[in-house]
Amino acid sequence: MRAILDVVLLALQLYVWLLIASAILSWLVAFNVVNPRNGVVAGIYDFLYRITEPLLRPIRNVLPFLGGIDISPVILLLIIFLIQRVIVLYLYPAVF
Numbered sequence: 001m002r003a004i005l006d007v008v009l010l011a012l013q014l015y016v017w018l019l020i021a022s023a024i025l026s027w028l029v030a031f032n033v034v035n036p037r038n039g040v041v042a043g044i045y046d047f048l049y050r051i052t053e054p055l056l057r058p059i060r061n062v063l064p065f066l067g068g069i070d071i072s073p074v075i076l077l078l079i080i081f082l083i084q085r086v087i088v089l090y091l092y093p094a095v096f
Contacts (some may be wrong), residue, residue: 003093005087006024012080015051019080022048 025045028034034041052073059072 002092005092005095009084009087012084016077016080019052019073019076021081022052 005033025034026027029036029041029045036042036045055076056072059075060070063072
């Protein structure tokens with residue numbers, strides 16, 4: 001059972017890094033630092049969008065409009081950190 005919890009924690013940590021990469025790449029595209037018409041950049045951007053958008057969309061639907069500021073990645077990161085803490089502090093010690 002601990003192996004399953006370790007895999008879940010690893011997957012959550014990987015998703016955190018993908019979420020951070022997606023936010024940074026979206027800023028780079030928005031400020032014209034990278035060209036979104038480049039094939040490699042477009043492929044990476046599309047992959048990160050497809051991975052992160054299914055979890056970010058429900059959060060965006062609930063949040064009020066903040067004038068162009070998107071804090072849904074921050075909310076999702078806090079939720080992931082909460083899940084990780086619950087696993088480490090409550091579930092992991094209870095498993096033999």
